[in-house]
Amino acid sequence: MKLFVLISSLLTTVAFSVQAQKNSKTTDQIPSIDSVLNQVLKDQHIAGFAVAIVKGDEVIYSKGFGYRDIENKKPVTPNTLFAIGSSSKAFTSSLVGLLEKEGKLKLDDKATSLLPQLSFYNAEMNNQITVRDLMAHRTGLSRYDYSWLLFNTANRDSIISRVKYMKPTSGVREKWYYNNFMFLAQGMIVEKISGKTWEQNIKEKFFIPLEMTRSNTDIKQFENDSDAALPYVTIDSTNKKIDYYNINGMGPAGSINSSVNDMANWLKVWISGGNFKGKNILPSSYVGEAASSQMVMDGGLPKGRKDIYISNYGLGWMLSSYRGYYEVEHGGNINGFSASVAFYPTEKLGVVVLTNQNNSQVPDVVRNSIVDRLFQLKPIDWNGDAKKAAEAVSKNNKSKKKEKNIVPNTTPSHQLKDYVGDFETPAYGVVSVTNEKNGLYAQAGNNRLYLKHVHFDVFEPKDVNKKGVVDTSSSENLFNFFSDNKGKISGLTIQLDPDKEPVLFTYKPKIKVLDIKLLQSYVGDYELGKTIIKVYLKANTLFVAVPGQPDYETLVVDDHTFDIKVLKGYSVKFEILPSRKVASLSFIQPNGTFVAERKIN
Missing domain, CATH: 2.40.128.50 (Lipocalin)
Known part of the structure; x- marks a missing residue:
């Protein structure tokens, strides 16, 4: 069972040549960038990727590399659609920011008051957690990702109802824990207040005004697009095509599909402080808040590189200091796709990298390689470092396979x-x-x-x-x-x-419905020593009444056996004579089986 959004494998695979696109934009401001990205494509052995660079309100570079479809050798273009995964989160939080501008909520409003379907593990969390806490991953809830990855559904109420059973790992605002459910909650708040789906809001508030004509939030539309990338995972140096993953119900956490040309328009909004072609898309006050620290992710001390530090979270954005420059970025990973969307406010620069390789290093490698050259810094060999890291992971994974502890010559204990x-x-x-x-x-x-x-x-x-x-x-x-x-x-x-x-x-247990006449045949008094036990029917459900104890509701197991609903491991079984009459009732318990004879009136 592989749920690729969580897999940390960084194995390499077969490389494909760069496909130069006629509609690509390039610039001499990035010396040797094509040769660098060519090398990344080769060394990281991926299917393909696309890049766009924004400077101010202009796209100064956009290009596709490799293949969106390896088997049919279909090249990646700057208009090729990729799933952007969690890079969608800034869109969702921005919808909440627009509602604040309209006076329909405040970021510090209690989340459960705005969304009655949302309930947390305890009353303290229900009373403390605000919308801002949802946006900054500071609720104290860790990921619980398998809850939606394995058990996804289009029914958002069903998914959000699971949150009340999720035990927190820390107190509210004590520690940063990434949690996709909190972005589902934001999307549902938007739906409740606006009266429109999250998908409609994304289209009306962002895709249409930003001329993001290629972008969508629908998996079927994505799959059927004539220029959509296929998803791949790298296993033992081979690219393997996998199925698309339908996020549906969890859409607000990461269901946007887009191209680098479209995402360049999204970056223009953030670089400009909220505007696009003279139109205000986001309040400048919200842009400032979203790109400012709301929660410390970890210590953020320099690790290996003394000029890369700080690790904070804004509202749908991750914040760090990259070699002396303020970086606002968010990655994305969903089955077969990886992404990075970043901008540098002081330099009015933005970079988006999208790839159809699962859990890929490529977005980070490409982004950093580009930024080093644009900022005229001494380039770091990000590609070489990533190659070494992938080789180390591959070696480690092969070692783990050999270490599997399997007990030989055993069989299942049951049929x-x-x-x-x-x-x-x-x-x-x-x-x-x-x-x-x-x-x-x-x-x-x-x-x-x-x-x-x-x-x-x-x-x-x-x-x-x-x-x-x-x-x-x-x-x-x-x-x-x-x-x-x-x-x-x-x-x-x-x-x-x-x-x-x-x-x-x-x-x-599967709920089995028994004939009412059969159920009525069990009704009566049963003697266990000097104790009289009563069996009766209530709304077609069999109950067992033991003196001095609460009446026990039962669940049907088969025609003559019933489990006690509130007591695990306890059941009752009726003995039926050849005449079809009930002779006795057996209580089957962890400490033994006790037989009560039917009392003849």
């Missing part, structure tokens, strides 16, 4: 059919396990997975693409099933984050 069912945790969603053609498969959101047996009750998930082809590469997101005291499969854990504890998914 495959016993693993079938739905497993749920409220902060994430439901994993549905099925037995097909003598193999286990899992469905998590839109993701179909084949579960390959590793050892004991541990299985390794393998992606199954839209054509039904099973991915052969390895995954660390292992599924580990476990049983209850009765020996029945009762849950599973999934190692979603290698640095955290596995996430527990509990077996979710």
Whole structure:
């Protein structure tokens, strides 16, 4: 199971030659830049990328390199569409900034007051967290990315409802934690106040006035575009095409698809302080706030380079000092695509780099290589450093593969059919396990997975693409099933984050509806020693009443077995005589089974 937005692999792959485009813009202000970018394309072994450079209100360079479609050798152009991922966040926060300008909210308003669907883990968070906290990633909630990556849906209310089950890692404003759900919340606030979808707002407020005619927020429109890049991931020095990822419900966090020519117009707005071709697009006050520090990301001390430091976050932007220049930037990574959008306010310079390589170093390498030359700094060999880093990661990954600890000659503890069912945790969603053609498969959101047996009750998930082809590469997101005291499969854990504890998914019994006559046959009094236990019906649901205890609602397991809803591991089973009459009731508990005979009136 590979969710490429989170994978840190920086392996290299086969290079493709630079494709010079007729509609590219170049300038002599960037000495030898084409040869540098050519070398990046070759050394980083990627499919392709595109670059645009803005100086003031003019695009001084725009060009495509390599291929948007390797198999058919279709070149990248400055108008080629790429998914920009989290570089979309500045757009979403800017919609909130426009609402503040219109007097419809304040950035320091309580977030839950503006969006009733949003609820946090505890009352303190509900009362403290403001819209600004959402915008600056300072709620204390860590990423929880697998919650939406694996269990995405078009229903935004459904996704945002998971937040209340997400335990914070720190107190509010104590520490910076990146969290995509907080940008979904901003998008939903915009929808609620404006009465229009986030997608409509993005189009009306930015795409149309900024003449971003190539840009969209729709995966189908993206896929069907005649000049759209295909997504690739690099595995063992080979570019492998993967499926597009439909962000849909989580769109406000990163669903914009654009070209470098279109994104150049977006950069012009920020460089100018909010304007485009004489029209005001964003309030200058908001531009200043968004590009100013709102939260410290980390210590920001120089690491390896003494002239690169500071690590802060604004509103949808990351802030740092790059070799003596104030840098405002945000990257983007989504399955098969990487991006960097940056501007330098004091120099009125902007650079956008988009590539169709998953989790790529290329946007950073290209941006820094360009800026070094434009600012007439002694160039750093960013490309060489990235190449060495990729080789080190590749070597490390190969070493990890050899270290896999697999216990040989083991088998699952149950028949495959016993693993079938739905497993749920409220902060994430439901994993549905099925037995097909003598193999286990899992469905998590839109993701179909084949579960390959590793050892004991541990299985390794393998992606199954839209054509039904099973991915052969390895995954660390292992599924580990476990049983209850009765020996029945009762849950599973999934190692979603290698640095955290596995996430527990509990077996979710399917709701079975029994005939009312069968249910009525269970109703009556049962004797357990001197204790009389009553079984009764309420709204077609069977209840068990034990003296001195609350009445227990039951859930149907099969025709004669019911689980106690509020007590895990507790169930009741009715014994049926050949005459179809109920003879007794057995309480099945962790400490034993207790039989209550039916009382004959």
